[in-house]
Amino acid sequence: MQSQSPAQGHAPGINPHGADHHARSYLVGLGYAIVLTLASFWAASTPLVYGPAVPVLLGVLAIAQMGVHLAFFLHISSAPDQTNNFLALIFGLFVTGLVVFGSLAIMSHLNHAMVSMDQLMKMQR
Amino acid sequence: MSATGESLELGSAVPLSQQGPAPTRVVAGFGFWLFLLSDIILFAVLFAGYAVLSGATAEGPTGAELFDKRHVFLETACLLASSATCGFGTLAVLRTDSRAMFFWMFTTFVLGALFLSMEAKEFASMVAAGAGPSHSAFLSAFFALVGTHGLHVSLGLVWLVIMLLQVATLGFQPMVARRFFCFGLFWHALDIVWIGVFTIVYLGAH
Incomplete structure (x- = not known):
C-alpha cells in the first residue's frame, strides 16, 4: 500500500486514518440512510401529509440521503x-x-x- | 477531521508546487471520481427526459397503475444493504484481510444479483402486460432510465467478479487495491442514482 502525503489531497472513498473510524462512518451512514429511506416510503403512502406537499418532502428526503451517501460512503467533504x-x-x-x-x-x-x-x-x- | 491540522502543517513546510506529483492512488481515485461525475450527468439527462415525458402515457397505463411500492422497497433495501457490505469489504481490502474481504464482497454480489433479478422480473411482467418500452413516451423514458441503471449494476457485478479473481490470483497488490477502491466508489455512486430513481420514478408516480 502506498503512503501518501496528506497535503496532496486524498482520493474520494479512502480515509487513510485508521479502519475503525471508517467502519463507524459506514454504520452511521447506513443508519441515516435507513431512516431517510423509510421516511420517503412513509411520506409517499401516508394520508397524514398534505397532498401537494408530498413531492417537496420527497425531494428534501432524497437530497438529504444523497448527502448522507456522499459524506459517509464516498467520504467527500469540503476539507x-x-x-x-x-x-x-x-x-x-x-x-x-x-x-x-x-x-x-x-x-x-x-x-x-x-x-x-x-x-x-x-x-x- | 484529524488530518486537516497535519496537512496544513506539512503544506506550510513544503509548498504545494514543490511536492512533486501526487501518489498514483490519489490520481487514480480522482480520475475515477471525475468519470463518476460524468456518469451522473448521463443519468441527469435521462432523468430530465423522464421528467418531461412522464405525463405522455398515450392513453396507456400510468406510473401509479404500474408500480408496486412494496417491490420497490425490497429492491431499495437490497441495494442499500449491498452498499454497506461493499464499504465493509473495502475496509477489509485496506486491512488486506482476504477472508473478510471475500465474505463482504460475496454478500455484495448476492445482494446486487437479487436486486437485478427483482428488476428483471418487474420489466418482464410489464412487457407481458403490454406496457413495454414501445407503448408510450412515458414507458420509453422509464425503460431508458431504469434500464441504464440496471445495466450499470450488471456491469458492476461483472467487475466485482473480475476483482475477486484478481485478489485470488494476484493478492493485494497496490494495483489491485486501487481497482477495488474504484469499484467501491462505482457501487456507492450507483446507490446514489437509485435514490433519485425510487424518489422520482416510483414514489413520485401519479
Missing part, C-alpha cells in the same frame, strides 16, 4: 485536502442542475406556447 474532489462535485451538480431544470423549463414553456389540436384542425379547414 482543505479535498479541494479537487469537492470542486469537481460542485461542477457536476451545476451541470446536472442546468440539464434537469433547463429541460423542464424549456419543455413546459413549449407546451404552454403550443397551439392546441382543436385550433390546428380549424386552421387546416
